[in-house]
Amino acid sequence: MSLASYLLGIGASLLVLGFAVEQLRRRRMRERHAVWWFAAGFLALAASVFPRSLDWLASTIGISVPVNLVFFASIAILFLVSLQHSAELTALESKTRALAEQVALLELRLKDAEDQARRDD
């Protein structure tokens, strides 16, 4: 491994971590969404600072090509994030739907109240 690729790995993981921290700091991302990116960033940082640890972990769990472990972990994290987003999207949709129903009913009541007020004048 050349020094350049070593530094690239560290730089990329620091970028992910820095981005997550910044989004959290500006309230652009909620903590429960940021936690995945923190986990991914820290894992990537650990693997790029100590490449030997990756080799050791891969051989321990029986993966012959260590980079496959990286792919596996990355896909697993993206998959979980995506699942979480689907669930949150569903929750948001049902909240929006409930609001729309309320708006329709409230509008009807408002019209009635306005008509009533006009008749009373």
Next chain:
Amino acid sequence: MRQRTAKIIARYMPQMARCQLSRRCYDPPMVAASHNVLVVVPALNEEESVGAVVTTILSENPGATVLVVDDGSTDATRNVALAAGARVASLPFNLGVGGAMRVGFHYALDHGHDVVVQVDADGQHDPAEIPTLVENLREADLVLGARFAGVGGYKVRGPRRWAMVVLASVLSRSLHTRLTDTTSGFRASGPRAIALFARHYPAEYLGDTIESLVIAARSGLRVVQTPVAMRSRTTGTPSHNAIKSAIYLGRAVLALIFAYVRPSSTYGTKVVT
């Protein structure tokens, strides 16, 4: 309004709770001799037919209130319905029949209606049959107007027909009654069904027909069907595409399975009043 809602729920929920304990319910439903009927018409871009539908409902059912739920229409549906003498609730965007019916059930609770009849805005349901549906609420909480029960000339073939057969046999068994047309959108709900559906009417695709029947079954409501003649649609054409029908079959079976495996907590059968 709120007090009235609370009163209706307090009046009918004890019966519902009893039904849930026994899983099957034979209590006579609480429909008074003179009904306070709300006819709910979900409408999406039906400016050509909704006016005639509303006019016919009002002339065939004096005393009934018609609530057209404008499901995000971009045409003149709202104004046509208002001009025909309906009350109109406009949704800010399209929610589907399930969402529109939830508005209807909430409106019924808020305004003290003890019967809600759902009628399609495309004119395929004959408003002259509404009294028949309401009459049948004497022995049930939910009455379905069935299209294949001998009256009228409505025919379906292929995967769409298989879907209807599968749904009918499964739902008939779980509701302890003979149903032949479970996806009918022509139905009348009594007070107990209104109280349940105002809170838990499903808004997903096919939820308003299939899952609502499963919810009724799992909450101990009594469901019956009554034969009704269907008029051919006044506007639009029904789809007879084989691939679409097959997809429909798949989604219907999926909806049915998930309706049964859903935890009962999501129905809130133990409704807090």
